[in-house]
Amino acid sequence: MTPKKAATPRDLGARGRAFWRHTVEMFELSEVETELLRECCRMLDECEDLRAAVDKDGTTVAGSTGQPRVHPALVSCANTVWPWAGCWHRWPCLTWTTHPC
Numbered sequence: 001m002t003p004k005k006a007a008t009p010r011d012l013g014a015r016g017r018a019f020w021r022h023t024v025e026m027f028e029l030s031e032v033e034t035e036l037l038r039e040c041c042r043m044l045d046e047c048e049d050l051r052a053a054v055d056k057d058g059t060t061v062a063g064s065t066g067q068p069r070v071h072p073a074l075v076s077c078a079n080t081v082w083p084w085a086g087c088w089h090r091w092p093c094l095t096w097t098t099h100p101c
Helices: 014-026 031-057 072-085
Strands: 060-062 068-070
Touching: 014 031, 031 072, 068 072
Parallel strands: none
Antiparallel strands: 060 068
């Protein structure tokens, strides 16, 4: 009997949904892995939103005295992605090469 694939969470954006669908099609995930996937997909969506802000405003913004500073969205995205970077090697079913999203 084929295990039932987890339904795509309704709160995901386009990139998160694409990553979710690709992953559940390729791998049989445990309950814990499914929860990690859900959080990873949310992170991808958050970074898409942050990237849209950078695309609109540029990579630098004016600081409090008018000096150029790094766009806060770039910092937020880096802070969001960095903790996940260490998780990939512990999650055998997911590798950068299996996920083109």
